[in-house]
Amino acid sequence: xxxxxxxxxxxxxxxxxxxxxxxxxxxxxxxxxxxxxxxxxxxxxxxxxxxxxxxxxxxxxxxxxxxxxxxxxxxxxxxxxxxxxxxxxxxxxxxxxxxxxxxxxxxxxxxxxxxxxxxxxxxxxxxxxxxxxxxxxxxxxxxxxxxxxxxxxxxxxxxxxxxxxxxxxxxxxxxxxxxxxxxxxxxxxxxxxxxxxxxxxxxxxxxxxxxxxxxxxxxxxxxxxxxxxxxxxxxxxxxxxxxxxxxxxxxxxxxxxxxxxxxxxxxxxxxxxxxxxxxxxxxxxxxxxxxxxxxxxxxxxxxxxxxxxxxxxxxxxxxxxxxxxxxxxxxxxxxxxxxxxxxxxxxxxxxxxxxxxxxxxxxxxxxxxx
Amino acid sequence: xxxxxxxxxxxxxxxxxxxxxxxxxxxxxxxxxxxxxxxxxxxxxxxxxxxxxxxxxxxxxxxxxxxxxxxxxxxxxxxxxxxxxxxxxxxxxxxxxxxxxxxxxxxxxxxxxxxxxxxxxxxxxxxxxxxxxxxxxxxxxxxxxxxxxxxxxxxxxxxxxxxxxxxxxxxxxxxxxxxxxxxxxxxxxxxxxxxxxxxxxxxxxxxxxxxxxxxxxxxxxxxxxxxxxxxxxxxxxxxxxxxxxxxxxxxxxxxxxxxxxxxxxxxxxxxxxxxxxxxxxxxxxxxxxxxxxxxxxxxxxxxxxxxxxxxxxxxxxxxxxxxxxxxxxxxxxxxxxxxxxxxxxxxxxxxxxxxxxxxxxxxxxxxxxxxxxxxxxxxxxxxxxxxxx
Numbered sequence: 001x002x003x004x005x006x007x008x009x010x011x012x013x014x015x016x017x018x019x020x021x022x023x024x025x026x027x028x029x030x031x032x033x034x035x036x037x038x039x040x041x042x043x044x045x046x047x048x049x050x051x052x053x054x055x056x057x058x059x060x061x062x063x064x065x066x067x068x069x070x071x072x073x074x075x076x077x078x079x080x081x082x083x084x085x086x087x088x089x090x091x092x093x094x095x096x097x098x099x100x101x102x103x104x105x106x107x108x109x110x111x112x113x114x115x116x117x118x119x120x121x122x123x124x125x126x127x128x129x130x131x132x133x134x135x136x137x138x139x140x141x142x143x144x145x146x147x148x149x150x151x152x153x154x155x156x157x158x159x160x161x162x163x164x165x166x167x168x169x170x171x172x173x174x175x176x177x178x179x180x181x182x183x184x185x186x187x188x189x190x191x192x193x194x195x196x197x198x199x200x201x202x203x204x205x206x207x208x209x210x211x212x213x214x215x216x217x218x219x220x221x222x223x224x225x226x227x228x229x230x231x232x233x234x235x236x237x238x239x240x241x242x243x244x245x246x247x248x249x250x251x252x253x254x255x256x257x258x259x260x261x262x263x264x265x266x267x268x269x270x271x272x273x274x275x276x277x278x279x280x281x282x283x284x285x286x287x288x289x290x291x292x293x294x295x296x297x298x299x300x301x302x303x304x305x306x307x308x309x310x311x312x313x314x315x316x317x318x319x320x321x322x323x324x325x326x327x328x329x330x331x332x333x334x335x336x337x338x339x340x341x342x343x344x345x346x347x348x349x350x351x352x353x354x355x356x357x358x359x360x361x362x363x364x365x366x367x368x369x370x
Numbered sequence: 371x372x373x374x375x376x377x378x379x380x381x382x383x384x385x386x387x388x389x390x391x392x393x394x395x396x397x398x399x400x401x402x403x404x405x406x407x408x409x410x411x412x413x414x415x416x417x418x419x420x421x422x423x424x425x426x427x428x429x430x431x432x433x434x435x436x437x438x439x440x441x442x443x444x445x446x447x448x449x450x451x452x453x454x455x456x457x458x459x460x461x462x463x464x465x466x467x468x469x470x471x472x473x474x475x476x477x478x479x480x481x482x483x484x485x486x487x488x489x490x491x492x493x494x495x496x497x498x499x500x501x502x503x504x505x506x507x508x509x510x511x512x513x514x515x516x517x518x519x520x521x522x523x524x525x526x527x528x529x530x531x532x533x534x535x536x537x538x539x540x541x542x543x544x545x546x547x548x549x550x551x552x553x554x555x556x557x558x559x560x561x562x563x564x565x566x567x568x569x570x571x572x573x574x575x576x577x578x579x580x581x582x583x584x585x586x587x588x589x590x591x592x593x594x595x596x597x598x599x600x601x602x603x604x605x606x607x608x609x610x611x612x613x614x615x616x617x618x619x620x621x622x623x624x625x626x627x628x629x630x631x632x633x634x635x636x637x638x639x640x641x642x643x644x645x646x647x648x649x650x651x652x653x654x655x656x657x658x659x660x661x662x663x664x665x666x667x668x669x670x671x672x673x674x675x676x677x678x679x680x681x682x683x684x685x686x687x688x689x690x691x692x693x694x695x696x697x698x699x700x701x702x703x704x705x706x707x708x709x710x711x712x713x714x715x716x717x718x719x720x721x722x723x724x725x726x727x728x729x730x731x732x733x734x735x736x737x738x739x740x741x742x743x744x745x746x747x748x749x750x751x752x753x754x755x756x757x758x759x
Contacts, residue, residue, distance in 0.1 A: 032681065037696035064694040079677050082696035126674040126747050127681060 006030040007177065008124035009133045010116055011070065011078070013063030015202050016135030018070040019188050020179045022195035024133055025074045032129060033071040033078035035064055036120060038087040038111070039210040048222035050212065066199050073196065083119050090114035092210065096220050099253040100232055102276035103352025106164070106321075107208055113167035121175055131175040136161045139181030139361075140173050143305075149173035151304050151363040156184040163321045166356045166366025167302050217254060236281030238265060241274065241290050249283050252276050258291060258348030276351075292345035298338045298355045298367025305364050309338065315357040315364055317342065319349050325358050338367055373683045374732045378568075378722030379517050379545060379662060380687055384611065385570040385723060391614035392572070395607035403604045404593065413606045420613025427616035428543075428562060428579050429553035436586075436599045437609050440576035441544040441565030442468040443589070447578050447600070448540040448561040449473060449511060451586040455480030457508035462486050462494045462523075463705035464516050467690075469542055470701075473511070482506070491656040492519045492706045496527040503531075509538045514546035514557075518702040518718060519653030520662025522550065529558035538584070544568050544576075548619035549659040550628065560584050566608060570723055571615035575608030622723070632660035635721055638730045639663045645738040652703060652716055661721040666708070669751035670715045670744045673697045678740045684732055687718045 009021040011033045025031045041060045044050045064080055071078030091110045098105035116134065124132045137159035139152040149170050153160050168176070180188055185204075192200035207214045224231050231251070238247040247265045249255070254262065259273045263285060274291050275284040296319070303309065309332040316325035317340050328342040340355055349369060356366035375383070395416065401409025403417050418432070425432040438444045445468040453459055453476055461473050463485050470485075477483045486498040494512055510532050515522050525541055532539035540561040543552060548569035554562055561584070566575035580586050580599065592601030622628070643649055648668035667675070672688030676697075679686055689697040703713035719733065745751045 032677075035694075037692070037694050061693055068695070077681060079680075080695040081673055081677075082692075082698060084696075122747060122749070123671075123674050123677075126671065126744050127677045128743075 004029055005130045006032070006128055007131055007133050008032045008034050008120070008127070008129035009076075010120055010135075011035050011067040012135070013066035013070075013199075014135065014205060015192050015197070015199055016137075016180060016188060018067065018135075018197050018199060019192045019195070020133050020135045021070060021076065022074050022197060023179050023191065024177070025076055026195070031074075031076040032124075032127065033067065033076050034120065034123065035067045035078075035080045036087075036115060037064075037080050037082045037084060038115065039084060039092070041210075041212070044219070044222040044226055048218060048225050050218055050222045066202070070197055070199065073198075081120070081123055083115055086119055087111070087115055092223070095216075096223055098352050099216065099220060100234060102234075102252040102255075102278035104256040104350045105352045106354055107210075108164045109167055109354055112164055117165075117168055117172040117176065121172060124175075131177055133177035133179055135180055136165065136178050137180055137185075138162045138165055138178045140176050140178055142174075146305065148305060148307070152181070153358070153361040153363070154178075154181045154183075159185055162358075162363050163318055163354065163356050163366075166304070166354060166363060168304065169302070170304075173304070220253060234278075234281050236283070238263065238283050238285055241284060241286045246285070252278060252281055252283060255283050257350040272348075288347075291347050293349050294342050294345045296340045296346075296349045296355055297333075297370040298340060299336060299370045301332075301336055301338055301365060301367040303365035305359065305362050308332075313357075313359075313364070315359055318356045318358065319346060319369065320353050325356075330357055330364070337370075371683045372732075373685065374725075374729045375685045376719045376721060376725065376729070376733065377685045377687045378725075379520075379718065379720035381567045381573060382570045382722045383724055384572050385615065385618060387618060388571055388611045388614045392607040392611040395610055399606075401606075403606055404595065413604075416610050417604055417606055420609045420616075423613040423616045423620075424564075424577050425579075427547065427552065427620055428564070429555055430579050431582060433597070434554075434579050434582055436578045436580055436596045437604060437612070438576045438578055438600055439574055439605070441466070441542070441563055441568070442576075444544075444563030444565070444576045444578040445469045445511075445540075445542055446472045447586065447589050448563060448580075449476060449509065450589060451599075452538045452540065452561065452584075453481050453508050454587075456506060458482040458484065458504045458506045460484045460486060460499055460502045460507060460510045460512075462488060462512055464488050464492055464494075464518075464702045465511065465513055466517060466542060466544065469511055469513070488705055490707050492516050492521045492653050492702060493656050494523050494528070496524050496531055499528050500531050500535075503535050503537070507535065507537045509540060511540040511542065513542040513544075514552070514562075515543070515549065515659045515662075516653070516702060517545045518700050519656075519664045519706075520545070520658040520720070521653040521656040522546070522658060525557045525559070529556075532560075533558050545662075546659060548615065549631075549661055551623050554579055554581075561586075566612045566615065569612075569615045569619060571611040572608055575605050575612050577612065618723075627723075628660045631721060631723075634725065634727060634730055635660055635663050635719075637727075638719060638721075638733060639665065641730070641734045642737050645734070646741050649741070652706065652708065663719045664703075664716055665719070666712050666716040667741050667744075668712070668715060669748050670741055671748070672714050672717055674744055675717055675740055678744070679733075679736055682736055682740075684736055686733075687720075688716060689714065 007029045011017045095105045095107045137154040211219045234251040237245045255273045271285045274286045312331040315330045317328045318325045333339045357364040401413040403414040421432045421435050449472040473483045484502040539559040541559045542563045544565045547564040560581040562579040567573040590601040652664040689700045699713040
């Protein structure tokens, strides 16, 4: 009989985390279900054209209801913990600020770093839990030879969420369980059915939890309006790579690198956003060939499988969630800065996104693209 | 696991004698109190006996009692029933949401609302109420005892002010009824709300005292129940239970059980404060109902504290639960001028008639231990200790 632990399960009300709760409960552990209340989905409802009613997303009452019913069904204590303030401070505000300065943020990584694997871990320890289990598709294991906790890609590569988890520290990993790391999504649904979970067929959520319909521009308008702030004027020039002004744009936050639609200029060949200069409020456009680049600078580096980068290292690098990791050389060029040099030029390297470094299935670490 | 329940301001268990009194009305005494036959007469008599008992608890005439579904309905009936568009209402920042949101709705319907502040002990200043009076003031609504701190408000003084100004005075006595003795004539109020489940009757029944001759606009339209003040077939079993709970409360006043309750509360409070540094009572220095103690614990997250204690079998509360069940800082503690941090670090202990002296031992053992662990794991507390040393 394995040792009985007290395990807090981060329950979102979805199939994955609900199945995790049922799994660890079935293993005989003391299980406590926790749901983080992060954002009031009705808060910006009806403002600046935002939808009035929002359902079926993280933190919606429907999801809390589902999580509560699962907890009841499997017989575990369940609590909703309020982290709205921290979420707004550490995720929503940076999200808005990044767009307004011409970058394309990933709020899920910020939420993992600051909320799910930080605040929730604190609560879990405070209430007596040894570790926190989540429904992420990833694996965590201790490597005796290196003396380090490793983050590894899951069996089901199509569900791999390690890209969003690159910021986890050794301390956080040591107290984390990812019970779904060795399973495929269909297997998880099957297990959910076996445990009699009513939500086994609930569809996956895809979009950013606090941005209904994925319309981040409307969200930024509504958020600033609610706070009584006016949208800063980030309108400026549309220029070519050679610096030739070919038009004007309504604000840099409407653009992301690689974007083709909505540029407002008609030319013979397709034009893409190839760069956004926040300081000059310039949006640089060019042909598809201009989108490719061989290097990127990464800042705010977090290393997982190694303690330091003493010499350049061969890795495969993912520059966005849906990107095939590409072979590259990784080297440290300053205290908290790395240079990634790809073997082949990569399309649309986007400031604000993360570059995550892999050695086969092992996550070496990651950094924010400068 | 032995579970100790110290959250009686949220709800109370139905007392065995109350359950016994109401039981026949689920079975052989099932009649509709409006029916003219034997079955109706039997339940009508039971409803009217209960009305007499509730009236004696509040010191009013039986005909002045309107049975409702609970405190929220009573508050809504009093507010919506006494004002109309153009009227001015005075209330306080620490009222229950049943009053605050009913006033907000009245505002949307064309009333004006003044919300008077409270001091650091959660006390309303009667002079603030007097100063808030306007020519069109129609209603003052101030609670008798606050649900979070247990602090008793100066309702008699406010009653005099209302009388002099000739405006209606509604008192939300949900947290005071059966804890302290009440006399509506001494308070000189025109309406008073009470709730069954806060006084060991079941959830889903309450009452509103309405002074004789006061015209009340009903909330519901239907039959002529409750002298046309509250349409709907009576919740006979609930009403009987409320009557029995009122009777039990009056008997325990006679036996001086309030003193026993406050002695138990004080032992809990002093026992915790003696063991825990950086803790204090919210509302200290004001008169309180005997069952409530609201204690802040510096650098402790109340939410984590309540969960920790619940996992060990002790039920207490912090703040207010929002619709998801997550905790928001209490609007009462914020209105007292507590910082959001201190409000979040506050825990409410509230005793009930079922609690025994033994029940106090568990919190005295668990709370200091929980505070120590939570502080140990609080990033903020650590940082501060380092700065000090």
